Amino acid sequence: MDISYILNELGEDRENYFNAVSPPIIQTSNFTFNSVAAFRDALTDEYEHTLYSRGDNPTLKILRQKLAALDGAEDALVFSSGVAATSIPVLALLKQGDHVVCVENPYSWTIRLFRDIMPKFGVTCTFVDGTEVKNFEEALQENTRMIYLESPNTFSYELQDIEAIAKLAKSRGIVTMIDNSYCGPLYQRPIELGIDLVMQTATKYIGGHSDVVAGVVTGKRDMLKKIFELEFMAIGAILSPHSAWLLIRGLRTLPLRQNKSFESTKVITAWLKNHSKIDKVIWPFDPGFKQSALAKKQMKGCGGLFSFTLKNSSAESIEAFCNKLQHILMAVSWGGHESLIIPSIAGIPVADYNAANPRHQLIRMYVGLEEPEYLIKDIERALG
Numbered sequence: 001m002d003i004s005y006i007l008n009e010l011g012e013d014r015e016n017y018f019n020a021v022s023p024p025i026i027q028t029s030n031f032t033f034n035s036v037a038a039f040r041d042a043l044t045d046e047y048e049h050t051l052y053s054r055g056d057n058p059t060l061k062i063l064r065q066k067l068a069a070l071d072g073a074e075d076a077l078v079f080s081s082g083v084a085a086t087s088i089p090v091l092a093l094l095k096q097g098d099h100v101v102c103v104e105n106p107y108s109w110t111i112r113l114f115r116d117i118m119p120k121f122g123v124t125c126t127f128v129d130g131t132e133v134k135n136f137e138e139a140l141q142e143n144t145r146m147i148y149l150e151s152p153n154t155f156s157y158e159l160q161d162i163e164a165i166a167k168l169a170k171s172r173g174i175v176t177m178i179d180n181s182y183c184g185p186l187y188q189r190p191i192e193l194g195i196d197l198v199m200q201t202a203t204k205y206i207g208g209h210s211d212v213v214a215g216v217v218t219g220k221r222d223m224l225k226k227i228f229e230l231e232f233m234a235i236g237a238i239l240s241p242h243s244a245w246l247l248i249r250g251l252r253t254l255p256l257r258q259n260k261s262f263e264s265t266k267v268i269t270a271w272l273k274n275h276s277k278i279d280k281v282i283w284p285f286d287p288g289f290k291q292s293a294l295a296k297k298q299m300k301g302c303g304g305l306f307s308f309t310l311k312n313s314s315a316e317s318i319e320a321f322c323n324k325l326q327h328i329l330m331a332v333s334w335g336g337h338e339s340l341i342i343p344s345i346a347g348i349p350v351a352d353y354n355a356a357n358p359r360h361q362l363i364r365m366y367v368g369l370e371e372p373e374y375l376i377k378d379i380e381r382a383l384g
Helices: 003-008 036-044 058-071 082-093 108-121 133-139 162-172 221-235 241-252 254-273 292-298 315-324 372-383
Strands: 075-079 099-103 124-128 144-150 175-179 197-201 215-219 278-282 305-310 340-343 363-366
Touching: 003 058, 003 241, 003 254, 058 075, 058 215, 058 241, 075 082, 075 221, 082 108, 082 144, 082 175, 082 197, 082 215, 082 221, 099 108, 108 124, 108 144, 124 133, 133 162, 144 162, 162 175, 215 221, 241 254, 254 278, 254 305, 254 372, 305 315, 315 340, 315 363, 315 372
Parallel strands: 099 124, 099 144, 144 175, 175 197
Antiparallel strands: 075 215, 197 215, 278 305, 305 363, 340 363
């Protein structure tokens, strides 16, 4: 399916809403029925019918069709946040006594989900170095029911061999799920590589304007229906029609924005690598990246998110650099129009900082839509 058709036409039956170019926001909680039989059908199967906006809504239906098509999936579910898009499928598909193998150092709330929350329900987890497929195989137990990936990791960018791990999981009847927020559907298509469920935080590139929080999961229709029918409906982490409309708006310019960020990042990372005060740059499409070959194999492009370290790795030096930036904002997240920076030390108590720990030294930058020369001037000023 052509991406131009997906972004601009799929799901948009304009004759149903006055031939408006932009679809309306169906801002309603409830829907009426003309017969008891139609009402009964909707009550029996909310996945297929529109009954109440806690389940589905016409504006969300348009968004779901587009997101599923972008991933090459049968269907999509949308959630009120990325962490809900991770937690609800995990709760739906796992039960007491099950075991998960998860890549080490995923998103912080994914760690808390598997380390702190799921054990309350009798589900255990083993975190492994995901750079070697054998580590997953060695961690499997008789009760392993899920392998959870995040490739690339969004701070230090370790990759997993998605296709190889998917094949391993299928040979054992294990469900696979991946956080694909770094690449999104334009640059990485895990379903084509054999993954069952693909999650991404739509807050990032899909929204693109730092004004909506949302998550999405794509996959096979029967698996998504299972998630929808109990845990999705019971927990109620729903996306509002207005937020869905904002995401549809964001999709219109997704290729333009993400490609701009990618191209600018090439310029900025190349400049940083040659600066006397920079120790190293970590970015999957950098030629010196340790898993560069794998990145090129399974990723069509690279996001605008990378990390770097200073040669002077003291906490004072890192803080001084970040505090001197005038145009690059200090904040979490990425994927919007604005460039952002976050140092690891912001999440570490001052007394616990260890200058010899590579992860403590990391400064993560997201390259937005500003011109690269504008951002380089800001970095150069702060380094000076």
